[in-house]
Amino acid sequence: MNQGQNRGAWQNRVFQISVWITIAMTGILLVLAGLQVFRQEQMQTFSFANGFILTLFVLFSAAQAVCLLTRKLQLKQLGFFLAHAGILAFLLGSLLFYVWGDTVYAWIPVNGTSYNSVQREDGSLLDLGFDIQVNDFTVEKYEPVWDLYEQTENGWEKTGTDFALQDGQVDFGPYGVWPQADLMENGTYLNQILLDDRHLAVCRQADRYYEAGIVLYEPGVKEPRQVSLAVNHTARAGDFKIYLMGYDPASQDSIQVLFKKDPGEWISVAGIAAMIVGIFMLCIFRGRKAVEK
Amino acid sequence: MMAVLLKIIILCAALGYLLSAVLYWRRKNKAAFILHGAAWILNGTVILVNWVINGYMPFVSMYQVLTFLSFCFTLSALYMHFIRKQGWLFPYFSLCSGIIMTGVFWMDASLVWHFAPALQSVWFLPHVFSYMLSYTLCAVSFVLTLVRLIRRKEQEKMERGVYDTVCLAYPFMTAGMLFGALWANEVWGHFWSWDPKENWSLVTWLLYALYLHCRRLPKYRGLATACIIIGFAALLMTFLGVNFFGAGALHSYTS
Numbered sequence: 252m253n254q255g256q257n258r259g260a261w262q263n264r265v266f267q268i269s270v271w272i273t274i275a276m277t278g279i280l281l282v283l284a285g286l287q288v289f290r291q292e293q294m295q296t297f298s299f300a301n302g303f304i305l306t307l308f309v310l311f312s313a314a315q316a317v318c319l320l321t322r323k324l325q326l327k328q329l330g331f332f333l334a335h336a337g338i339l340a341f342l343l344g345s346l347l348f349y350v351w352g353d354t355v356y357a358w359i360p361v362n363g364t365s366y367n368s369v370q371r372e373d374g375s376l377l378d379l380g381f382d383i384q385v386n387d388f389t390v391e392k393y394e395p396v397w398d399l400y401e402q403t404e405n406g407w408e409k410t411g412t413d414f415a416l417q418d419g420q421v422d423f424g425p426y427g428v429w430p431q432a433d434l435m436e437n438g439t440y441l442n443q444i445l446l447d448d449r450h451l452a453v454c455r456q457a458d459r460y461y462e463a464g465i466v467l468y469e470p471g472v473k474e475p476r477q478v479s480l481a482v483n484h485t486a487r488a489g490d491f492k493i494y495l496m497g498y499d500p501a502s503q504d505s506i507q508v509l510f511k512k513d514p515g516e517w518i519s520v521a522g523i524a525a526m527i528v529g530i531f532m533l534c535i536f537r538g539r540k541a542v543e544k
Numbered sequence: 545m546m547a548v549l550l551k552i553i554i555l556c557a558a559l560g561y562l563l564s565a566v567l568y569w570r571r572k573n574k575a576a577f578i579l580h581g582a583a584w585i586l587n588g589t590v591i592l593v594n595w596v597i598n599g600y601m602p603f604v605s606m607y608q609v610l611t612f613l614s615f616c617f618t619l620s621a622l623y624m625h626f627i628r629k630q631g632w633l634f635p636y637f638s639l640c641s642g643i644i645m646t647g648v649f650w651m652d653a654s655l656v657w658h659f660a661p662a663l664q665s666v667w668f669l670p671h672v673f674s675y676m677l678s679y680t681l682c683a684v685s686f687v688l689t690l691v692r693l694i695r696r697k698e699q700e701k702m703e704r705g706v707y708d709t710v711c712l713a714y715p716f717m718t719a720g721m722l723f724g725a726l727w728a729n730e731v732w733g734h735f736w737s738w739d740p741k742e743n744w745s746l747v748t749w750l751l752y753a754l755y756l757h758c759r760r761l762p763k764y765r766g767l768a769t770a771c772i773i774i775g776f777a778a779l780l781m782t783f784l785g786v787n788f789f790g791a792g793a794l795h796s797y798t799s
Binding site for chain 1: 652658659660661662664665711712714715718719722725726729730731732733735736738740743744746747750751753754756757758760761764778781785786789790791
């Protein structure tokens with residue numbers, strides 16, 4: 252057997268082993284995913300961030316790494332290298348977060364008080380390294396709509412939907428026309444309105460948008476930084492990325508914020524980009540490669 | 545009134561798709577193509593109307609998503625015909641569109657869906673669009689696999705069709721999954737939350753990856769075929785099953 256055939260046989264063996272590792276990992280994940288759906292209560296206490304899952308991913312990563320080493324680095328193999336190296340990079344970034352990252356959820360009052368530390372679930376304090384102050388908070392809601400329910404032998408059943416305000420009133424058809432004022436109490440819409448003995452109108456008024464005006468005081472920075480924090484619009488300060496997660500719907504006088512430190516974030520993002528580009532190159536541009544005999 | 549009109553349009557689109565599939569198989573290609581095109585235009589009209597009524601891209605409710613999914617089948621069919629020279633796949637795409645639109649006809653077509661703040665992201669369109677494209681192609685590859693297993697004729701042509709559709713589906717599935725990860729990092733602070741929907745999407749992705757790998761070795765061909773069948777089952781679980789069984793916690797925007 253010459254060197255080329257040796258290399259081919261070695262590549263083939265590595266290929267088959269990595270396929271079987273992937274099959275094993277897929278099978279295990281399939282079972283766990285199935286349990287998540289069909290045994291929801293039992294799986295509520297299960298954490299995927301455990302040693303067994305970690306070991307699986309380490310094996311999977313090793314398979315990717317060995318596959319990379321069996322190939323010669325060539326331009327025509329760029330898609331292959333990007334795809335598999337991208338997987339490695341994403342998993343590496345995730346590992347860095349798992350080992351050295353930190354996430355803390357905190358409720359911060361909307362009252363202009365500055366905070367430079369937040370309390371973790373276990374009671375310990377996390378020093379943010381900067382001060383954060385929440386000065387204002389606004390929420391916009393969609394126009395309310397009402398769904399109609401009828402009491403039957405089987406309980407309340409939905410019989411109508413999307414009754415909306417028109418000219419300051421809601422027309423519930425045979426159950427009457429209700430003016431806006433009758434659907435509200437203390438300036439907010441009532442959750443439910445009993446139309447008659449057997450019919451109920453339930454109000455849906457979803458959030459359209461909400462944002463918090465925050466001020467960040469960072470050491471070494473002369474001027475405080477004013478930032479608008481919203482869902483899908485994060486802020487950065489020190490080592491942390493700041494997320495607006497929610498607010499107190501009753502009083503709207505405090506917001507829930509996530510402080511996240513992720514040393515592997517940019518490696519994961521680079522890995523994602525490499526995977527997408529690599530797999531497109533492998534599949535779209537090389538998809539007509541003949542099957543090896 | 546608008547809801548009734550949309551129901552009629554959906555029904556016409558569904559019938560158009562299904563009849564065109566029958567005409568394709570009977571080799572009445574011209575009539576089939578015209579009917580398919582008409583059904584596609586009606587399908588697009590439903591999407592447009594939903595877009596105008598809601599004021600945002602109609603990808604929020606299952607009704608809206610399935611309508612768009614049906615629309616994507618024809619786009620994929622055109623690609624397969626013009627780029628991959630696999631025009632014989634048209635009836636399969638048409639049939640799948642018809643089945644989806646038939647399902648849409650029976651769904652609650654509530655016209656007003658509120659776009660939650662978490663969905664207001666630049667990642668929304670690429671994530672949903674990539675997945676919809678990939679799902680259409682995976683559905684066709686599944687149907688082709690079944691036909692190949694049942695008919696036992698033109699095996700190589702069918703197998704080639706399966707491979708070509710999966711080769712197009714897989715990069716979009718990857719992009720859809722990873723755009724979702726980038727989006728999740730922006731809204732929830734985690735690339736991956738081990739949510740049931742995310743886990744099933746990962747399982748689906750791995751199964752189709754296994755198909756592409758197993759196909760390279762002749763002795764693994766049977767395993768490759770199994771990956772297509774199990775992969776499509778996992779896809780259905782991801783797309784429909786998780787929400788149907790009430791396990792899609794993070795992805796239940798419309799409940």
